[in-house]
Amino acid sequence: MTSLALQLVAAEDVIVEFEGRRRLSAQGRGTSTGLRAVNRVTLRIAKSEIVGLVGESGAGKTTLAKAILRLLEPKSGRITFDGRDITHIRGRSLREMRREMQMVFQEPHGSLSPRLTVKETVEEPYRIHDIPREGRRDAGELLASVDLPADLLHRFPHEISGGQARRVGIARALALAPRLVVADEPTSGLDVSAAASVLNLISALRDEVGLAYLIVTHDLAVAGYLADRIAVMYLGEIVEVGPARLVFEQPLHPYTQLLLSARPEMGDTSSVVDDVATLSGEMPSPRDPPPGCRFHTRCQFAVDLCREVTPPIEITTSGREVACHRWREISDPGPKVPK
Amino acid sequence: MSDAILVLDRLNVSYQLDSSRKVQVVHDLSLEVGRGEVVGIVGESGSGKSTLGLSIPRLLPSNGRIESGQVLFRGQDMTRMDRDALQQVRGRGLAMIFQDPSASLNPTFSIATQMIDVQKAHLRRAGPKYGTKELRSRAVAALASVGIPDAADRINDYPYQFSGGMLQRVMIAMAMLLEPDLLIADEPTSALDVTLQAQILHLLRRLNRERSTSILLITHDLGVVSRICTKVVVMYAGRVVETAPIDEVFAHPKHPYTRALLRALPTTGRRGKMLMAIPGGPPRLTNLPDGCKFVERCSYAVDQCHQDEPPLESLGRGTVRCWLADRIQAESLYSDGVVS
Numbered sequence: 001m002t003s004l005a006l007q008l009v010a011a012e013d014v015i016v017e018f019e020g021r022r023r024l025s026a027q028g029r030g031t032s033t034g035l036r037a038v039n040r041v042t043l044r045i046a047k048s049e050i051v052g053l054v055g056e057s058g059a060g061k062t063t064l065a066k067a068i069l070r071l072l073e074p075k076s077g078r079i080t081f082d083g084r085d086i087t088h089i090r091g092r093s094l095r096e097m098r099r100e101m102q103m104v105f106q107e108p109h110g111s112l113s114p115r116l117t118v119k120e121t122v123e124e125p126y127r128i129h130d131i132p133r134e135g136r137r138d139a140g141e142l143l144a145s146v147d148l149p150a151d152l153l154h155r156f157p158h159e160i161s162g163g164q165a166r167r168v169g170i171a172r173a174l175a176l177a178p179r180l181v182v183a184d185e186p187t188s189g190l191d192v193s194a195a196a197s198v199l200n201l202i203s204a205l206r207d208e209v210g211l212a213y214l215i216v217t218h219d220l221a222v223a224g225y226l227a228d229r230i231a232v233m234y235l236g237e238i239v240e241v242g243p244a245r246l247v248f249e250q251p252l253h254p255y256t257q258l259l260l261s262a263r264p265e266m267g268d269t270s271s272v273v274d275d276v277a278t279l280s281g282e283m284p285s286p287r288d289p290p291p292g293c294r295f296h297t298r299c300q301f302a303v304d305l306c307r308e309v310t311p312p313i314e315i316t317t318s319g320r321e322v323a324c325h326r327w328r329e330i331s332d333p334g335p336k337v338p339k
Numbered sequence: 340m341s342d343a344i345l346v347l348d349r350l351n352v353s354y355q356l357d358s359s360r361k362v363q364v365v366h367d368l369s370l371e372v373g374r375g376e377v378v379g380i381v382g383e384s385g386s387g388k389s390t391l392g393l394s395i396p397r398l399l400p401s402n403g404r405i406e407s408g409q410v411l412f413r414g415q416d417m418t419r420m421d422r423d424a425l426q427q428v429r430g431r432g433l434a435m436i437f438q439d440p441s442a443s444l445n446p447t448f449s450i451a452t453q454m455i456d457v458q459k460a461h462l463r464r465a466g467p468k469y470g471t472k473e474l475r476s477r478a479v480a481a482l483a484s485v486g487i488p489d490a491a492d493r494i495n496d497y498p499y500q501f502s503g504g505m506l507q508r509v510m511i512a513m514a515m516l517l518e519p520d521l522l523i524a525d526e527p528t529s530a531l532d533v534t535l536q537a538q539i540l541h542l543l544r545r546l547n548r549e550r551s552t553s554i555l556l557i558t559h560d561l562g563v564v565s566r567i568c569t570k571v572v573v574m575y576a577g578r579v580v581e582t583a584p585i586d587e588v589f590a591h592p593k594h595p596y597t598r599a600l601l602r603a604l605p606t607t608g609r610r611g612k613m614l615m616a617i618p619g620g621p622p623r624l625t626n627l628p629d630g631c632k633f634v635e636r637c638s639y640a641v642d643q644c645h646q647d648e649p650p651l652e653s654l655g656r657g658t659v660r661c662w663l664a665d666r667i668q669a670e671s672l673y674s675d676g677v678v679s
Contacts, residue, residue, distance in 0.1 A: 056533075056534060191621070192604060192617075193383070193599070196617075197616035221604065225605030225614075244607070259534065263562070282534075
């Protein structure tokens with residue numbers, strides 16, 4: 001738990017819904033087939049903290065991240081940044097708030113305009129926010145801060161590699177000296193070595209300028225390496241939050257356990273493929289989430305209670321959060337209930 | 340090895356870039372896949388691993404060419420086969436699945452139509468004579484065996500009605516219908532979440548165990564390799580730089596490139612420590628250095644490495660292409676395990 005003074009961002013009880021296509025029903029009225037992508041989620045990020053948001057695709061990770069950045073407006077709940085309620089701000093005040101929080105998008109090349117040079121790209125935030133000359137950082141200096149040589153300044157995106165494009169995306173996010181950066185799958189599509197240097201850069205920037213990060217990723221290795229805390233998301237809800245080391249060493253929620261057992265562990269060449277992860281099916285559609293605990297359809301520990309009653313988020317004595325009726329029995333180091 | 344199902348012998352593959360320029364993507368590559376073996380080919384993008392995969396069933400794009408060398412499948416050289424003979428081998432002898440299953444299926448036909456067509460095309464000549472009804476029930480059984488629920492109904496669906504993980508199962512089921520001796524899988528799990536990835540790898544391993552299908556798995560993900568492969572081949576700039584049994588490559592990597600790859604991986608054990616990125620990027624194939632192709636990024640390089648390209652030589656239980664392999668191996672006995 002983070003104390004209020006250290007807290008930078010908080011999403012409390014946030015719901016985000018998307019409207020579906022309107023279909024004509026028999027009565028001739030429009031019925032919505034909308035879906036709730038984020039369901040009553042609470043997540044806090046402290047100053048200079050790195051929080052890893054993990055889960056399978058379709059879990060709502062990116063949607064939650066966009067709601068925190070106010071690229072989407074939540075249907076209900078509250079989002080605060082540095083103590084200020086930004087849930088429904090608009091116009092000029094929203095634009096000003098954006099200077100404090102920036103996003104690095106998933107696609108290294110797709111998130112850069114093919115018609116802008118690297119220099120124009122990293123300077124674009126200054127134009128958008130009408131920053132006077134004296135308030136701007138030199139483009140070459142921005143590139144240097146992400147370990148890119150100044151001779152890339154006049155290149156176009158197609159002339160640089162994927163790893164370089166990702167760094168340009170980070171440099172652009174840094175231009176306005178934000179306090180929070182959301183990085184969506186920061187290493188996807190990069191080779192091992194390029195990924196390693198982007199990860200090094202992210203942790204160096206936290207250490208040097210005290211940036212806070214929300215790292216959205218399905219790659220548990222990335223989250224486990226970078227994050228101070230991990231939040232695990234499943235079908236629109238957060239099922240577990242805790243310090244990264246504890247979550248990895250002793251996952252409390254069965255879904256976290258499933259994710260970790262599915263993870264290809266380097267150098268572990270024992271027959272780990274034949275474990276529970278292989279038997280666990282797929283995530284149901286968020287359009288029609290199961291009643292009770294949303295994970296019960298894939299959970300080897302599910303009992304009747306889980307099928308009927310939504311588990312509340314419980315806070316453990318060590319300050320970890322978990323939403324599971326049976327977490328005490330399951331995470332007990334004693335013999336597990338067989339599958 | 341006499342029971343090898345696939346032997347590549349000094350294979351050279353190049354692409355014609357324009358009327359005057361050519362780039363060699365696979366260089367003097369030799370490799371064996373034994374019956375029932377699961378061999379992983381790893382390397383960064385641009386290392387030539389996908390081109391290698393495509394050149395085995397001769398599916399290279401029109402500007403790609405096998406310049407020399409042999410592709411011996413069950414002892415027959417595929418590079419010399421005519422169209423008919425090739426068609427016999429493809430499908431029944433050797434099947435291939437790719438990263439994006441939706442690109443391998445026709446969006447305008449149902450799964451049933453496509454699974455029946457595949458059998459008609461390949462079983463017509465040699466296989467037992469099945470009627471369409473039987474072909475259909477074989478297809479349903481194959482879908483059920485890869486874990487598609489309600490297979491008898493779902494077979495009538497179109498590709499867009501399946502999720503990515505389910506479609507990859509359809510591809511595997513399709514490959515299994517023809518009971519190939521060798522399955523080439525190019526990044527079969529790269530687009531999937533970890534849980535689905537584990538499920539697909541489990542399927543591949545079952546295929547391998549139950550029918551002793553050999554598998555050549557092409558991937559950039561060392562974690563995937565460690566889960567199902569028996570042997571690993573590391574490629575760099577179109578060359579094999581190291582081969583080793585799976586346990587050996589993670590415990591005692593010998594080539595500096597393999598070592599560097601393993602050291603660059605983020606793990607929980609490396610929290611708070613800088614990851615060791617490999618300096619520079621993969622070399623341009625149009626402008627390779629003399630000598631060892633990894634020399635510009637290698638922290639061990641000496642003068643000889645800049646001048647002469649090292650041969651692939653046996654060392655311990657594998658092979659390695661490095662002048663300094665003996666020395667590095669001796670040193671690694673004293674250093675910490677590369678994988679933490």
